[in-house]
Amino acid sequence: MHRPRSFSHFGRAAYNLIFPPPWHDLSQRWLYRKTNCVWKLVFLVFLGSCGIYMCMSGTEKQLPQYRAVLPHPMSKAGALCLKNDVPVVKYRYYPQPLTFNRKECKCTPVQRFVVFSMQRTGSGWFEALLNSHPNLSSHGEIFSVEKRRENIKRIKKNLDNLYNLDWISSASKNECTAAVGFKWMFNQGLMEYKGEIATYLKQNHVSVIFLFRRNILGRYVSILANVFDREKKQLNGTHRAHVHSKEEADLLAAYKPIVNLTSLIPYMERIEQIMMDAQLTFNGTRHMILFYEDLMKRPSALKRVQKFLHLPFEELESKHVKIHTLPLSEQVENWKEVSEHLKGTKYESFIY
Incomplete structure (x- = not known):
């Protein structure tokens, strides 16, 4: 990309942050980017852990209510009766x-x-x-x-x-x-x-x-x-x-x-x-x-x-x-x- 021919002092400073001149020490710049990626990864792992914890906590609070309305475990014979009697099931x-x-x-x-x-x-x-x-x-x-x-x-x-x-x-x-x-x-x-x-x-x-x-x-x-x-x-x-x-x-x-x-x-x-x-x-x-x-x-x-x-x-x-x-x-x-x-x-x- 070509640089503009004239810059204000503020504009050039901002531009140099985005496009550092070739004489800057590139090793320092890549070190910064590598460190930034590591922190991003750590932050994402933290967010994911929080989300999983919140979901598990909410599920544990709801489980007793859900279990209360579950039907009793049904035998194969009972399941077969239900399957065969679909047309009249509401009367049983x-x-x-x-x-x-x-x-x-x-x-x-x-x-x-x-x-x-x-x-x-x-x-x-x-x-x-x-x-x-x-x-x-x-x-x-x-x-x-x-x-x-x-x-x-x-x-x-x-x-x-x-x-x-x-x-x-x-x-x-x-x-x-x-x-x-x-x-x-x-x-x-x-x-x-x-x-x-x-x-x-x-x-x-x-x-x-x-x-x-x-x-x-x-x-x-x-x-x-x-x-x-x-x-x-x-x-x-x-x-x-x-x-x-x-x-x-x-x-x-x-x-x-x-x-x-x-x-x-x-x-x-x-x-x-x-x-x-x-x-x-x-x-x-x-x-x-x-x-x-x-x-x-x-x-x-x-x-x-x-x-x-x-x-x-x-x-x-x-x-x-x-x-x-x-x-x-x-x-x-x-x-x-x-x-x-x-x-x-x-x-x-x-x-x-």
């Missing part, structure tokens, strides 16, 4: 009970469910069938106890305990449970807090089974007979809603109630309204509708239930003995008046 979860250890079944996914029903629709028999499955636990009418349903906070707490497998009863299958649920009658706080409960079920991916009885008249006759036995206690001074022998069933079936014609149709209309309201309220949940009559006549109905709950198929059985086996015409004392009263109405089909 892996509980970590506080009251026991799931041991080798800790990677077994659990399906949460609830059976919505009414009294005298075969719900006790249906639940007994479900509990005969080796991997299913259905804990009965947990909200028949008023204290458990006194407010929505208490209801949610009980639901959390049950679905985390911390609800211990005779139905508990403990560590190898693959489906857990219970029966919930519409008159046990369910419709009182229906909005909040519907939200809870959807958020927690709880599957709903509606169990209804098509013939509302048959259900009403069963209620009247059950009320009579509750008062009279025909079986050795005890009341039995369900029986396990033919002799007991025959004794209870001998009673023929008299149906009040004035209140019959309004009663059936009210029951229909409750059923429709429940279906509309919980329509946003994963659900299925099951009828008592189908359970009685179609063995495939139980296969549908097991498929719905993602369970391996089993032949389900119950020790319950059906009480009323005769046609309705032989169960009601004033049947002739009842049949005449319902003819020409939308309930006429129930009398045949």
Whole structure:
């Protein structure tokens, strides 16, 4: 590069710093540059060490929180289950009970469910069938106890305990449970807090089974007979809603109630309204509708239930003995008046 022909004193000094004249001692200049590079290297190593230390310190502070949300180590079988069940994985979860250890079944996914029903629709028999499955636990009418349903906070707490497998009863299958649920009658706080409960079920991916009885008249006759036995206690001074022998069933079936014609149709209309309201309220949940009559006549109905709950198929059985086996015409004392009263109405089909 050529030097300019004229320089100010300051300009020449600055220029000489950048372009030292050839007569300067070059060895001193290269010594300076070599020393400068060494210091730069030392400075970079220092900065790198500081950065690594800060990163490691920050990671150590975060590790406990991260480990807290890590899932439990999963076996190959559990990983395979997850891999194979991707389409339905949101309806399964892996509980970590506080009251026991799931041991080798800790990677077994659990399906949460609830059976919505009414009294005298075969719900006790249906639940007994479900509990005969080796991997299913259905804990009965947990909200028949008023204290458990006194407010929505208490209801949610009980639901959390049950679905985390911390609800211990005779139905508990403990560590190898693959489906857990219970029966919930519409008159046990369910419709009182229906909005909040519907939200809870959807958020927690709880599957709903509606169990209804098509013939509302048959259900009403069963209620009247059950009320009579509750008062009279025909079986050795005890009341039995369900029986396990033919002799007991025959004794209870001998009673023929008299149906009040004035209140019959309004009663059936009210029951229909409750059923429709429940279906509309919980329509946003994963659900299925099951009828008592189908359970009685179609063995495939139980296969549908097991498929719905993602369970391996089993032949389900119950020790319950059906009480009323005769046609309705032989169960009601004033049947002739009842049949005449319902003819020409939308309930006429129930009398045949």
